Amino acid sequence: MEGGSTIVITSASDIIVARELGRKIGKELNFSLTDLTIIATVISELARNIIVFAKQGNIVIETIRQGKKVGIVITAIDKGPGIPDIFLAMQDGYSTGKGLGLGLPGVRRLVDEFEIFSETAKGTKVLAKKWLL
Amino acid sequence: MEVPILKQSDYLIATIQAALTDEDLLKLHYALVEQVGKHRSKGVIIDVTSLDIMDSFATRTLRSLVHMVKLRGADTVICGIQPEVAFTMVQLGLTLEGISTALDLEEGLALLFKSNNKKRKI
Numbered sequence: 325m326e327g328g329s330t331i332v333i334t335s336a337s338d339i340i341v342a343r344e345l346g347r348k349i350g351k352e353l354n355f356s357l358t359d360l361t362i363i364a365t366v367i368s369e370l371a372r373n374i375i376v377f378a379k380q381g382n383i384v385i386e387t388i389r390q391g392k393k394v395g396i397v398i399t400a401i402d403k404g405p406g407i408p409d410i411f412l413a414m415q416d417g418y419s420t421g422k423g424l425g426l427g428l429p430g431v432r433r434l435v436d437e438f439e440i441f442s443e444t445a446k447g448t449k450v451l452a453k454k455w456l457l
Numbered sequence: 458m459e460v461p462i463l464k465q466s467d468y469l470i471a472t473i474q475a476a477l478t479d480e481d482l483l484k485l486h487y488a489l490v491e492q493v494g495k496h497r498s499k500g501v502i503i504d505v506t507s508l509d510i511m512d513s514f515a516t517r518t519l520r521s522l523v524h525m526v527k528l529r530g531a532d533t534v535i536c537g538i539q540p541e542v543a544f545t546m547v548q549l550g551l552t553l554e555g556i557s558t559a560l561d562l563e564e565g566l567a568l569l570f571k572s573n574n575k576k577r578k579i
């Protein structure tokens with residue numbers, strides 16, 4: 325694991341800051357334009373969830389190396405209300421808000437590795453990994 | 458950055474910039490609904506050529522914008538969705554069902570012109 329960048333997410337404008345940074349880091353790693361769009365979209369969805377459901381939290385963007393493989397990890401962490409039923413939250417179209425309910429399941433489809441941890445009243449952590457192929 | 462709205466005869470053209478904030482989107486919403494009435498516009502084009510990402514929030518907002526404009530009696534065409542943006546939208550599961558799209562501004566205008574002519578004949 326190499327050094328990462330943390331962006332504090334408290335308002336909608338922080339979403340833009342975070343996704344621009346993700347794009348920049350991805351570009352330095354030589355990700356394709358499609359992958360950069362995916363990275364920015366993943367950050368946008370996860371940061372949006374932080375604002376809507378937890379009010380505030382962090383987006384951490386890290387570069388990872390495993391042997392010859394290079395990748396990017398996006399971690400969204402908050403100390404919000406947590407997700408009572410992760411299985412439900414991962415279903416297409418499920419939203420407890422006014423959203424389309426496609427953020428979490430969509431992010432899972434967009435990346436190579438996806439993990440989600442959540443505990444009611446403690447918070448949520450979502451990890452999304454994209455490898456440079 | 459606020460979205461500029463250009464009036465061209467019966468149509469309005471809104472050109473969206475890269476770093477579109479939530480506030481810009483909401484402002485565009487209000488401005489378009491107001492201007493459609495003021496100019497009695499027949500159609501609206503939303504040019505998203507410079508938009509480098511379309512997440513579920515932007516999609517939902519655009520959908521409701523199109524719906525609102527429709528209630529004001531005008532059609533909307535969204536044009537210029539970039540290939541990598543389209544690819545990402547499909548994987549996310551985002552659709553623009555029932556909304557007209559076009560490759561670019563020219564094709565978008567042609568589409569509005571055609572549907573407007575059809576309406577006149579009826």
Ligand SMILES: Nc1ncnc2c1ncn2[C@@H]1O[C@H](COP(=O)(O)OP(=O)(O)O)[C@@H](O)[C@H]1O
Pocket residue numbers: 369373374377378402404405406407413414418419420421422423424425426427428429448513
């Ligand atoms: N960070 C979070 N904290 C608490 N609940 C969350 C968080 N992220 C997602 N959720 C829950 O999971 C559901 C699905 O999320 P998502 O797929 O992004 O859809 P949407 O944001 O459109 O509701 C949300 O409606 C919400 O109930």
Ligand SMILES: [Mg+2]
Pocket residue numbers: 369372373423426427428
């Ligand atoms: Mg969401």
